[in-house]
Amino acid sequence: MPAKRKSSSRNSAPELLFGDLWEFDPAPESAAPNLKDTYSLFIGGKEVAPRSRNYFESVNPATEKALTRIPAAGKADIGAAFTAAESGYQNYWSKLSGKERGKYLYRIARLLQDRSREFAVAESLDGGKPIKESRDFDLPMAAAHFFYYAGWADKLEYALPGASTTPYGVVGQIIPWNFPLLMLAWKIAPALAAGNCVVIKPAETTSITALKFAEILQEAELPPGVVNIVSGAGATGQLIVDHPAAKKIAFTGSTAVGKAIMRSTAGTGKGLTLELGGKAANIVFDDAPIDQAVEGVVNGIFFNQGHVCCAGSRLLVQESIAKAFVQKLKARIATLRVGDPLDKNTDIGAINSKGQLDKITELVASGVSEGAELFQSKCSLPKQGYFFRPSLFQGVTQSHRIAREEIFGPVLSILTFRTVGEAIEKANNTAYGLSAGVWTDKGSKILKMSTALKAGVVWANTYNKFDPTSPFGGYKESGFGREGGKQGVADYLKINA
């Protein structure tokens, strides 16, 4: 056995070979997702067929095959849902003490933990995210949110100290497709803890876990009407926003839709919180722990296929280390495994939908045509399904579309900077302000950056970290209101005049 490989390698630059000497066999998650052929709306504590009689198919983005039929709620369905919610509020929820409300939330948290694996598989099937993320992140975090907010239900006077508050009553909630069940937990848990009842709509491409969640609510024996789950596309969402019984709207999704909702609720006196898009800068200084920064940048943009509103989609790297850093980044990307979302070793799963894949493809093409230099991982992609290679762009300028628009995919735009001031200026040069990352070994620089960055979440020497206790939400056009922490529950309370 040779101690050294080919002697000819001395003539070229040293390279690492990430090949197939020891390849991993497929390791598919085997738990059953227990899907129904056809799902129902969940209104007034019952699973009901849509009065609209309309259904659409939910497609597995990794296979392009239909998984199940999802009801498309129409006007009569939304009306019924709000009627049920108002009744749930008047007859049950508003009559319960905070202590008792909290017990329901604890029950939900526990039941979700019990059925965690089943829900994780369903989530990965429906949305394309790797099972290790749905298993290790989405599900535990969703349960943790219910557990955290359960404890707030009888402590609301501490959320807004000194203020007299009341719940809104009935709240309309609309959530996105990137973390379907987790976003549901972020919305429902604080709303219920604060004493509200909800009508919630999952995104049309990822309704399954929300509708499965109705099973948990029934197992928890939540009083009828407290949570009503209605599926459908944008039109259904508009019906929720416009319904007069919705005293507050909470929305997570794109900035364009967020603005439209803000216009729709104008003049109605409805409460509103918006968690919208982002174009976060992940800033790496030359004194950073480099390998951990590489890992953080990879996690920042490739977590959940880049379908993350707070994705670190703009890498700002200090010029003095840019070349070496990008070299390491490329080597790291070479070891990312793209493929079957249900394989436990998959790092990057399927793009959520054909539409999203088309959008990513179009934006990447624009990056190439605008003159940025594209690098893509050479990994093999499954023949079927919506997949996209981990990609990065070098030579990106602030004016490129790929530096300004939210791609919502596994595509990183790399820019460089020389000074702290330039880093701050470039990071803040966006209408968004959801999150940012800072990598440096110098503590005082972290605090300076954290203070200067116009973003609701700043991750220092880490990225894409979430916790029920930690408020999350944006500055500027990334929305307003916070989810998580005491701020999260406060946003579901009205201060009495």
Place this chain on the structure above:
Amino acid sequence: MPMITSNNSPLKRLLNDVGPVDQVAIEERVAKFATRSIKKASKLQGLNLAVSMVDLTTLEGSDTPGKVASLCQKAQHPDPELTTPQVAAVCVYPFMVKHARACLGDSNVRIASVATGFPAGQVPLRTRIQEVKQAVKDGADEIDMVIQRGLFLAGNIQAVQDEISAVVEACGDARLKVILEVSELESYDKIRAASFLAMQVIRPGDFIKTSTGKTSGNATLANNQVMLEAIRDFYLSTGTSISMKPAGGIKNSKQALQYLVAVKETLGDAWLIPERYRFGASSLLNDLLMQLRKQQEGVYQAPWKFSDASSGY
């Protein structure tokens, strides 16, 4: 780089030169290696690979020629019922080298010996050098040395490097493994710095090694990772390939496979060979064999079928 200020200690400059390591982030990184699911053929291949990388070790005050002989037997034929490879080496005290050589003859199993006042290294340099020379003379193919952690922590980089250089010279054709004893280096930053310090003066194919196994701290996925990344960075900037040996605390197959995943995804295929990666371990081999038999026979195995694992119930 010219030294600008005189109060900059060599250790501080070295630390500055090689850059920091963030503790939380690297521990998070290696936790991901542990989530890799290694099944079926890839598991079999990984287990066999691990067997071929074992430095089968006995470093006890109670070691006897007889114990070393049975160790050598096991090293050459790990399991008569399996077609496993031989282990890479046996690792013994210098006094036992000649016994091991007598057992192994011209076998492919190499003899490694922990010379240089193992494990503390608190012996005069001249004595340590003599110990190395004697071990090589007695038939050692590889020498595992300890660095003087005290010198390193005191900032006396040059002295540590000089000592390593002297041992390199004493080794002759024998491979050298430089034990950093990471549990006594205080931080990941310093493990990284010590790795570079050693790599600068050893030869291609020589090793850096985590631990003696004689302190409370052993190899972990995290300190292994710090050293793998140092090896990678050194290789990419100099073209020189340094080998790696985690030692101590790696007791079962699951752990060994996690270490191999780290190698695969940090240094790539070129390091997935016994010349580039070793496990310093005494009880690991038996667990690897148990798992291999389970893979072959489809039944979980009882410990008493494997020598040295037959204590307990």
Place this chain on the structure above:
Amino acid sequence: MPRISITKTPKAYVGGKFIRSESGRVFPLTNANGEFICNIPQCTRKDTRNAVEVAGKAGAGWASKTAYNRGQILYRLGEMMEARSEELAQSIAITGEVSLSQARAEVALSIDRVVYYAGWTDKYEQVLGNTNPVAGPFFNFSVTEPVGVVSVFCSDHAPLLGLISQVLPIITSGNSVVVLASSTNPYPAILLGEMLATSDLPGGVLNILSGYKEELLDTFASHEHIRGSDLCVSGDLAKQAEVLAAESVKRIHVRESDVDWTKDTAQSLYAIRNFLEFKTTWHPIGA
């Protein structure tokens, strides 16, 4: 022969300077009997734009002052108002809508409100911000930051107390403000501007315009640099303001014009909170 008095030309207060409207337009201020008092600048969209620009520039410096310093500066403003309280009372009563004694009461309440907020500058953060016990090796804390430039439409009644009640909580946290004074009696606001000029509040932090809501609503609600709005408007104007604010996702709070500013609830920590952002920072705990 009696001395002919010098009349004062009321001006808007922008960037620490007294200005006329760039348009040169004025509107007459009259008393309850319709008698002419003086001409008031009728500020325009362009005046608003200029005010937003200086507010944007001044805001960063104001926000970066220590909370203690901001408290001292606001308290100093209270001292100056106290010293000139009679003058302020006269200005409130000038239109004859309220009696001089009612005006004096409004001034007293206004001064107390300034002191109330001066006291909050170095405390609201301690009540609203917090550390978060995340489940991992991270130090995680949420702090508040001012949103930036905030536009304000005052109510027409209580021309001094209304303005103070809306503006003080906003600038307490380091925001800067472009405010449109009561259009029925902008005189107290104009007088306040003269006091601000000699206070330690940096020029540009509080910019006082006079004019008409109908004319300025578009700019006050749609200007993208304005990050928050506190507007006393109702009906269609309120809806129009909220629609316009959507384009830049502004933090907009509209309220009816008939707010009772004398109520205890008219001063609150939560008036400060309305124009704050929460920023959460994660940092690993390691060595």
